[in-house]
Amino acid sequence: MTIRTVSPTADIAALDAADALAPFREKFTLPDGVIYLDGNSLGALPVDTPSRVAGVMHDEWGTGLIRSWNSADWIGAPQRVGAKLARLLGAKAHEVVVADSTSVNLYKLIVAALGAQRGRRVVLSEPGNFPTDLYMVETAAATLGAGHRLELAPRDELVSRIGDDTALVMLTHVHYKTADLFDMAAITAAAQAKGALVLWDLSHSAGAVPLALNACNADLAVGCGYKFLNGGPGAPAFLFVAERHHATLQSPLGGWMGHARPFAFVDGYEPAPGIARFLCGTPPILAVAALESGVDLHLTVDMQQVAAKSRALCELFIDLVDARCATYGVTLVGPPRGAPRGSHVSFRHPEGYAIMQALIASGVIGDFRAPDIMRFGITPLYLRFADIAAAVDVLEEVLRTGAWRAPAYQVRHAVT
C-alpha cells in the first residue's frame, strides 16, 4: 500500500498554495514516506536542533567545562527558557520556569496549593484526565494523609462540585484523548469565586492553541516540552505560578536550585523569593538546549495563524473521514466540527489498535489510546492539507481491504 493523493485534488492544492505557514515545513526534519500525525505525542525534530545541541556538547561542555555554568549561563537556563515560553503562554517572564517532568511539576504545585489552602483538602478533577495527573494527586494525597483526597466529577458537573473543602481544581486544558477544550477563563473565575485555586495542565495546549494565562487570571499551570513544542523525547517540562502566589506557595521538593542562595551551601532551606523556588535539582542542560531550540522556532510564528490552520486541517480531516470512513464504523470522538477544540483529532473504532498499526505500517503515523481510540495530531507548522487528504486515503484503504486483520497488526507493543 502506498500513499497517493486524493479526492477534491484541486481544492486541496489550492489550500496548500494559499497557506502562509507552508514555509515552516522546511524548518523540520521529516522522514520520507511518512505522514506524521503524532506531533501531539512527540513533536518532530526541528532542523536547527542537532547543531544547537552539538554546540552545547562541544563548545560549552567539552571546551567550557564547569566554567559554562557562568559563561554560557547554564545556571540561568530554566528561567531564560521559561521567559521565552511565557510569551507563548500569555504570562509574565518571571512566572515560568523549565524544570523536571510534567509529573514532578504537577506534584510540586498540587502539594504547594494544598499547603496554601489549609482547611481545604480536596483536589477536584475529572475522570479520564491524563493518567499521570490523577496519579500524582492520588499519591500526593496519600503522602499528605489527613483527609487529603482526589475527587472526580464529570465535566458538566465540575463547577457545581466545587465546595468549601475544594483546595484545587486540576484540569487538562485540551483533553489528551478527545481534544475537548475547557474555557479557561470561565472555569478559573468560577473556581476562584468559591475559594479554590486552579491548576491547568497545558501539555496538549502549549504550541497548539493560543493561550492567555494572565488574561484568564490563571493561578497555576504545568506543561510538556516534547509535544507541540518540539523539545525532543522526554524534554524538560515547564511550570507557571502567577506572581501573586510566589510568596505564599512553597514547593515540597525544596532542592538546592530552589534555594535563595544555592551556592552558600548552608544547611537550612530558605526558598528563593520568586519562581526559582519551584526549581529543584541541577537543570538538564543538553535537554534544555533542545527544548529552547523548539521554543525559539515557535516564537517566530503567529499563534493565531497556527490556530486558524489547525482548525482548517482538523475540519478537513473530520469531513473526509466522515464522508469516506463512517461506513466502516469509524466515529468522531470529542468536539464536533466547528466547536472549540485542541489540535488533534480522534476517532473511535472497536479495532482501533490494529487499524492504527496498519496505518503506521503504511507510513501514516498516529497513535492509539486504550480502549478504542485512534488519535491524530494536527501540527500546522509541518503538515500540509495534502497530507491530511492522503492520510484519509490510506485509512479508507486499510478499512476497505481489511488490511488491519493481518496478525502482525494485532501484536501489542510496549508503547501504544
Add this chain to the structure above:
Amino acid sequence: MTIRTVSPTADIAALDAADALAPFREKFTLPDGVIYLDGNSLGALPVDTPSRVAGVMHDEWGTGLIRSWNSADWIGAPQRVGAKLARLLGAKAHEVVVADSTSVNLYKLIVAALGAQRGRRVVLSEPGNFPTDLYMVETAAATLGAGHRLELAPRDELVSRIGDDTALVMLTHVHYKTADLFDMAAITAAAQAKGALVLWDLSHSAGAVPLALNACNADLAVGCGYKFLNGGPGAPAFLFVAERHHATLQSPLGGWMGHARPFAFVDGYEPAPGIARFLCGTPPILAVAALESGVDLHLTVDMQQVAAKSRALCELFIDLVDARCATYGVTLVGPPRGAPRGSHVSFRHPEGYAIMQALIASGVIGDFRAPDIMRFGITPLYLRFADIAAAVDVLEEVLRTGAWRAPAYQVRHAVT
C-alpha cells in the same frame, strides 16, 4: 603565567609511563591549555558522546519519531542504563534505574522510607552534608508533618544517635567538600541493627571509588550522573532500591511511568511491581543517551585500577602542596595522606575564592566551596601525574606572586 612541568620531573614521567590507564585519556575531549581538576563537579566530555547523541537526534527522533519508543527501546532506557550502572555499584541489574535528578530521587526514597517505617519519624544525617540532601529531608518532613523531622549529629556520634524514632539514616558516602569516606558496610549494619534504613548518596562515589552495595547489604541509594560518570551537565540521576524493599516501599511521586500498566490509561494508580515503581515522568531520552555513553566508558575500566591511580594522584597532590604551599597558609581538609578517601582533594585558605579564580584564569580548573575550600577533582581516566605536578606549580606561583589579589579575582560569579 603558563603551565610548566615540575619538580621531580623524572619521577613524574616514570609514573605516567607506567600508568595502565593512560590510554583512557584519549577517550575524552579536553581543551588545550587546561588542567581539569573539576571532574567531580562536571565530568569531561567523552569523545563518543556527541555522535551518540547526534544519532539519537537524527535517527531515533528525526527519522524514527514516535516509533522509537518501541523500536529504539526508549521505553526501556531507564532500566537499561540502570542495569549497566548496577555493575558499577555492585548491585543487581533490576535494583537500579536512571530517573529525574538526585534531589528528586532523594525525595522519593526519603518519603518512601518514612512510609515503610511507620512509628519512626526521624531522618538522621550529619551537619554539612550536601545541601540538597538536607533540604529534601527538611521539605519532605514539612510536607508530611506529624512530627517527621531531620536530626543532625556529628559524624562520630551518628551511630549512637540512632534511636527508636530513627526511620532513616541518610549520608553522603564521599563527602562533597572533604572527600571523607564513610564505611558503608559498618554504618549500614549498625543502623539496621537498630531498626533504621540507610540511604546513601553516591554522587561523589559512583565512577570514583569501588562500590559494593549488595555486599554492604545496602537498603537505598541515589547518585549523580554528571560527575565521575561523565553523563553531561545536569545528566539524569539514578536510584537504587534493594530488591527486598521493592514490594514495601512506595514512591510519593506516583507518575505514569511507575504504574504497573502505564499504557492502559486507567484512572487509578497501581505501582509497578519492581524498581519501575520509582520512575515518575517520561524519561529524558537525549540526556539518558549522553549518560549511557559515559557509563559505557566506565564499564570498560577496572575500578580497582581506577581506585589505585586515584590514590596515587591524590597522594602526589597532597605531598606536593604540603611541601610547597603550606608556607602560604594552604592546609589539607579531610582525610590525611594514606587514609580512606574519595577521589577529590580539598585545601583550606582564607582567600580560597580568589586563589581559585586565579588558578582558573591560569588554566587550572578546580572549584570553590564556601566558606574557604579549594576543591580539586582527581579523575584517573583523564588525568596524568604530570597534570598534578603542573597544577601545583601554578598554585605555588599564584601564592608566591600574590596574583590572586587582582581585583578581577574577587568578583563573585553566580556559580562558584
